[in-house]
Amino acid sequence: MAGENDCAFCKIINHELPEFKIYEDDKYLAFLSIDPKAIGHTILVPKKHCRWAHEIDNPGEFFSLGVKISKACMKGMNAETVSFLTLGMQVPHAALWIVPRNEGDHHGKLIDFSVHLHFSKEQYEAIAEKIRQSF
Numbered sequence: 001m002a003g004e005n006d007c008a009f010c011k012i013i014n015h016e017l018p019e020f021k022i023y024e025d026d027k028y029l030a031f032l033s034i035d036p037k038a039i040g041h042t043i044l045v046p047k048k049h050c051r052w053a054h055e056i057d058n059p060g061e062f063f064s065l066g067v068k069i070s071k072a073c074m075k076g077m078n079a080e081t082v083s084f085l086t087l088g089m090q091v092p093h094a095a096l097w098i099v100p101r102n103e104g105d106h107h108g109k110l111i112d113f114s115v116h117l118h119f120s121k122e123q124y125e126a127i128a129e130k131i132r133q134s135f
Contacts, residue, residue, distance in 0.1 A: 004049040007049060007091065007092055007093050008091050008093075009043075009045045009049075009091050009093035009095065010049050010093065012029070012031060012045075013029050013045070013047050019031035019032070020032040020124045020125060020127070020128040021128065022042050022069060022072070022073075022128055022131050022132060023044075023065075023069055023072075023132075023135075026047070027046060027047055027048070027058075027061075028044060028045065028046055028047060028062065028065055029044075029045055029047060030042050030043065030044040030045075030065075030069050030098075031043055031128075032124055032127060032128055033097070035116055036116075036117045036119070037097075037099050037107070037111055037112070037113070037115045037117070038077075038079075038099050038100050038101065038105065038107070038115075038117070039077055039100065039117065039119075039127060040073045040076060040077035040079070040100040040127055040130075040131060041097065041098070041099050041100070041117075042069060042073055042097075042098040042131065043095050043096070043097055043098070044062070044065065044066050044069055044095065044096040044098060045093055045094065045095050045096075046062060046094055049093060050093070050094045051088055051092055051093065051094065052088050052094055053086040053088070053094045053095075053096070055094060056094055062096070063096070066084065066096045066098060068135070069098055069131075070082040070084070070098050071134075072131050072132070072134040072135045073098055073100050073131055073134075074100060075134035076127075076130040076131035076132075076133065076134035077100040077127075077130070077131070078102075079100035079101055079102055080101060080102050080103060081100075081101050082098050082099055082100050082101060083097070083098075083099045083101055083107075083111055084096060084097065084098060084099075085097040085099070085111065099111060
C-alpha cells in the first residue's frame with residue numbers, strides 16, 4: 001500500500017509536482033484534476049495525509065469547504081450542478097472530487113470513469129482562473 005512518501009497528492013501539497021491551484025489554506029488544497037471527467041473537475045484534499053474521507057480530522061469543515069468550492073466551480077464553468085465523489089482508490093489520499101455537471105453532458109446519470117478530457121497548460125490555467133475569480 002502506498003504511503004505518504006509516495007502519495008501523488010502529498011507531492012502536490014509539498015510542491016514536488018505541479019498543480020493548477022483553485023484554493024489553498026493551512027489545512028486544505030484544491031486543484032484541477034489532471035484526468036478530468038468534465039471541464040473544471042476539481043479535487044479537494046486535506047494537507048494532512050489520510051487514506052479515507054472518514055479519517056479527516058474535521059469532516060464537516062472539509063465538506064463545507066467543498067460546497068464553497070463547488071459553487072465557484074458552478075459559477076466559473078456555467079454548470080447547473082456538481083457531482084461529489086469521495087474517493088481514495090486511484091490515489092491513496094482522502095479526496096473530494098467536485099465535477100461540474102450540465103443536463104445532457106457526456107456522463108448521463110452517473111460519472112463515466114472512462115472519460116479522459118485533455119487540455120493544454122494554457123487551457124488549464126484559464127479554467128483555474130475562471131473558478132478562482134468566481135469565489
